[in-house]
Amino acid sequence: MAGKGRTRTSGRPTLEQVAVEANVSRGTASRVVNGSLEVSPYALKAVRDAIRKLGYVPNHAARSLVTQRSDTVLLVVSESEDRVFNEPFFASIVRGISQELSTTALQLNLVMASTARQHDRVEQLVRNGHVDGVMLISLHGDDPLPQNLVAAGAPVALIGRPVTDTGDIPYVDADNEAGARTATEYLYRQGRRRIATITGPRDMAAGLDRLSGYRAALRGKRGVTKLVAQGDFGQASGEAAMRELLARDPDLDAVFAASDPMAAGALRALWTAGRRVPEDVSVIGFDDSELARNTNPLLTSVSQPAQQMGRKVAELLITQLRDQDAQLKPVILPTELICRESA
Amino acid sequence: MAGKGRTRTSGRPTLEQVAVEANVSRGTASRVVNGSLEVSPYALKAVRDAIRKLGYVPNHAARSLVTQRSDTVLLVVSESEDRVFNEPFFASIVRGISQELSTTALQLNLVMASTARQHDRVEQLVRNGHVDGVMLISLHGDDPLPQNLVAAGAPVALIGRPVTDTGDIPYVDADNEAGARTATEYLYRQGRRRIATITGPRDMAAGLDRLSGYRAALRGKRGVTKLVAQGDFGQASGEAAMRELLARDPDLDAVFAASDPMAAGALRALWTAGRRVPEDVSVIGFDDSELARNTNPLLTSVSQPAQQMGRKVAELLITQLRDQDAQLKPVILPTELICRESA
DNA sequence: AAGGTGGATGGGAGCGTTCCCAAATCGCTG
């Protein structure tokens, strides 16, 4: 475990050296570094010059030892459900978080945690003060982790509305319901009257919300045939669901799929069944993923503002970090229907 | 910046308390924690019991203050080129890294760094000892960052062969050349004789290597018509390139595209031009991305072992961390041709 | 029985900060 060549005197300048250079005391130098106001303009300048000259940067470990803060936040990815969080989504979320964090001195730590053992590790990280706050993405159903973390005293922010009630834990999510409603209404306004939907898993908020958006859009509309088939967000399930729908109603003329992969699967099943898209059947997906830009025909899809979601979740966390008992409300971001060729 | 309720006496047990509980000295307790052998079995047990009883966990900050190590490694994503690193790829890399890291006490820090300013920040992170080593993914052409980091004294490992020579910096990459060769040979063995390729950007190793793999496969083969069109890994460029190829040789019967999005673009252009895939024209992509599983027809593609690449790059870094001047060679991992419907 | 040997142990020093209290300095006011 021990490195061999241990250098006690690392080349890095210390606050003490800055103080000497600036002809002030360590205390004053510290005050300048931390932006305290009670420093004379003269000392302020002297210290600043010394810092620049020496290239001083605070030692994180030393600071954290005394402040009991780590200035690090954690992003936990429960990978068990990563199939939901496709491609650009994950990367964009991370990008958004990074962006927001770069306005602060906070560092971003990343862990993948699917197993219970890994969840314990996360809890330890928090209890041991290795991280000041936690963001969680792609939570599994009724995962107790967020609650536990809160109990351990850490600020927590979620990406994606949790299915079970988590009390006061703030989260950000796209407006799944409105997105689904808009998509479905779009189909209706195109004159489609036999509109089916392929849903996501029943134990995920995104799946449920998109289904209720579909229902809301068609509620009270006369002369509309509704059809619901169950999927799991994956392409295979979309293809199967589409076949089933076609069997149940050969004349259906539109499908709203709760995910792009399922929409791609549906596209495939429709093609196999000899249906033309969008002439015979309109198809709309959800996520506006890379996939949507590569199907044939190109997929019309509901876009989620992933990067902004990343920024917001970081913001939620930072706010809590600054004010322990800030009361935060969930942030729901608007979606947008991106019209391409399939509807 | 200051938190309000500063608790000097955090509830967390210290090594001192463990020592008291175990009736030994702080030194002995430390030896046990760090796995030193010079501890009597009796003391060993006592300390271990005390640790368990108190739930002791070493304070990272304190340790790193004295050891001058941070026990943290950094993953830098130069997002400027993230279009190359699609979806499952990035996530799988991270997963692989996490996996490998979980066998050690190392933490994973993540930063997105595209701008020069962000690159400077990364350098600072290293110089200030915030991180012990760095992994870089999706490097831009002749980015000097890796060299600078090495100069700053940090172990570095790369994902993806850098275009310009970086001296002794180890990297992991998929065997792009062999993958392209295999794909092209597969087309040849199917009886195709007018085989085109759509290349990636000329300033990226992956693009160049895949092109030379294509060339190698066809070298010396009689009666084969070769056609090369330039792309940039993106779907639009693939579609355009395919149209161009079709114009240059209406009779071509196979295409190897250096990326899946370009293959998807090609598929689209072929469909528009009334060609059937794979009957008239065979198409093979590269990456075996999510996309390949969702096109119509399903895309035959060369798969990269992304997760294993993640593990390997972490391993390269860890080895260097343990032995400052370990001489490491690049790790080239095999690719695999995944046959689906398009060829 | 004295001396030697080596493994196990105790505890001081120091890592680079922040925090806090006491001291110094300054400028007014009466």
Add this chain to the structure above:
DNA sequence: CAGCGATTTGGGAACGCTCCCATCCACCTT
């Protein structure tokens, strides 16, 4: 010109750990 409050400063203490050296003790050798 003494006195006083406000502002600024200095430096000790502490954060929790690892490293290292001195000490101790048990056991062996001659």
